[in-house]
Amino acid sequence: MKCNQIKEKFSDFLIGEIDEIKRKGIQEHVTVCNSCREELETLSAIWAKLGVLPEEQPSNNMRTRFYATLEKYKKSLEQEKERFHLGKLLVGWVERWMPRRPVFQFSFALLLLVVGLAAGYFFHSSWQRGGEIAELRQEVLQIRQIAALSLLRQESLNERLKAVGLNSRGEQPDEGTLASILRTIGSDTDIYTRMATLDDPYLFPGFSIVKEELAQSLSEQTSPLVEVALALVHHIEHLK
Amino acid sequence: MNNATDNHLMEQVRDGKVERLAIIFERYHVMLYNFFLRLTYNRSLSEDLVQDVFIRVLKYRSSYQGQDKFTIWLYKIARNTHIDYLRKRKDIVLLDEQLDKIASQEPLPPEKAEQAQEILRLSQALAKLPLKKREALILSRFQDLKYKEIAELFGCRIGTVKVLVHRAIKELGKAYLELSGGVAS
Numbered sequence: 001m002k003c004n005q006i007k008e009k010f011s012d013f014l015i016g017e018i019d020e021i022k023r024k025g026i027q028e029h030v031t032v033c034n035s036c037r038e039e040l041e042t043l044s045a046i047w048a049k050l051g052v053l054p055e056e057q058p059s060n061n062m063r064t065r066f067y068a069t070l071e072k073y074k075k076s077l078e079q080e081k082e083r084f085h086l087g088k089l090l091v092g093w094v095e096r097w098m099p100r101r102p103v104f105q106f107s108f109a110l111l112l113l114v115v116g117l118a119a120g121y122f123f124h125s126s127w128q129r130g131g132e133i134a135e136l137r138q139e140v141l142q143i144r145q146i147a148a149l150s151l152l153r154q155e156s157l158n159e160r161l162k163a164v165g166l167n168s169r170g171e172q173p174d175e176g177t178l179a180s181i182l183r184t185i186g187s188d189t190d191i192y193t194r195m196a197t198l199d200d201p202y203l204f205p206g207f208s209i210v211k212e213e214l215a216q217s218l219s220e221q222t223s224p225l226v227e228v229a230l231a232l233v234h235h236i237e238h239l240k
Numbered sequence: 241m242n243n244a245t246d247n248h249l250m251e252q253v254r255d256g257k258v259e260r261l262a263i264i265f266e267r268y269h270v271m272l273y274n275f276f277l278r279l280t281y282n283r284s285l286s287e288d289l290v291q292d293v294f295i296r297v298l299k300y301r302s303s304y305q306g307q308d309k310f311t312i313w314l315y316k317i318a319r320n321t322h323i324d325y326l327r328k329r330k331d332i333v334l335l336d337e338q339l340d341k342i343a344s345q346e347p348l349p350p351e352k353a354e355q356a357q358e359i360l361r362l363s364q365a366l367a368k369l370p371l372k373k374r375e376a377l378i379l380s381r382f383q384d385l386k387y388k389e390i391a392e393l394f395g396c397r398i399g400t401v402k403v404l405v406h407r408a409i410k411e412l413g414k415a416y417l418e419l420s421g422g423v424a425s
């Protein structure tokens with residue numbers, strides 16, 4: 001073997017990560033090659049000398065600090081979990097009330113929108129009375145536009161809403177329109193019942209009990225909707 | 241005695257059982273402390289850096305994949321912690337000052353003085369090596385890492401690590417000789 005090939009293996013030799021054949025190869029080489037022998041001796045000496053550098057123990061302070069940090073971190077995690085739990089409760093509530101069919105999901109989303117708008121409106125009106133009807137009117141117009149667009153795809157509900165003049169009215173809705181829209185969405189459980197029983201024959205073919213149960217549960221679900229709608233209508237009438 | 245593997249413990253830490261990090265801490269804080277001590281020669285700084293490593297472990301626990309051997313992953317964090325410290329402080333030269341301080345601060349009985357002198361000289365020689373060579377040498381000589389593991393840690397080929405260690409010892413020997421008043425060959 002050439003000197004370079006031997007020297008390449010020196011680091012393996014030092015760490016002891018070398019097989020017997022290679023070790024013998026190195027030892028045989030250094031007996032005849034002064035340059036390699038000198039280098040290996042120097043390397044081995046300094047490698048061994050490094051052994052005098054002691055391993056030290058950290059102070060106890062370090063352990064105390066670590067456990068304090070871990071404790072603090074765990075507490076913050078638990079607080080986060082609690083917050084997450086609250087959020088999950090809210091989401092769970094929404095999910096529980098969220099109807100299964102997309103058309104009702106839309107109604108429910110609209111309800112949540114109305115709740116949000118109403119809440120915002122109530123808070124808003126406590127410190128700013130002027131121009132609120134106009135603002136609300138603008139918001140209603142926006143809801144109506146969104147509603148009209150989405151409802152175009154839901155024929156039967158669209159027809160139903162047509163009856164209260166959602167699409168046939170002019171651009172500016174009056175409070176009466178708002179009231180009837182809200183009443184229709186909120187209190188007309190008949191929509192849900194009708195949709196569930198008549199518009200979904202492919203979902204429950206021949207399962208009349210399931211259908212009835214669905215209709216029943218849907219009519220129950222309208223109760224918070226009715227409340228919000230009535231509250232909003234009442235408030236609007238009060239403003240007039 | 242807890243026999244759970246490091247990887248399993250760290251997976252538990254990742255999944256929210258953060259108190260399991262205590263076992264990992266007990267296993268590795270001395271090892272990390274000595275790694276930093278040999279890089280910085282500063283005890284309180286080394287303690288700070290170990291603390292920083294475990295804070296980072298908590299911070300990045302969700303990204304733990306368990307692909308690397310756990311200690312390699314831990315050393316990766318430790319190296320980054322040290323490099324970030326160097327970037328922030330920009331005081332690599334302080335190493336020698338630190339050693340001079342040790343030399344002047346610790347008067348020793350004569351029988352121990354010679355060994356202390358040797359430790360000091362070796363440490364000073366080690367401090368003269370460029371960071372990567374110093375790390376390679378420290379990791380292979382003191383931290384019991386295999387060349388393969390160091391290569392994994394550095395993200396380079398195993399041959400590169402072997403050359404690095406070989407040159408590190410050669411340079412260390414030279415610096416040690418100079419410090420001992422001998423002439424470098």
Ligand SMILES: [Zn+2]
Nearest residue numbers: 003033035036
């Ligand atoms: Zn040779």
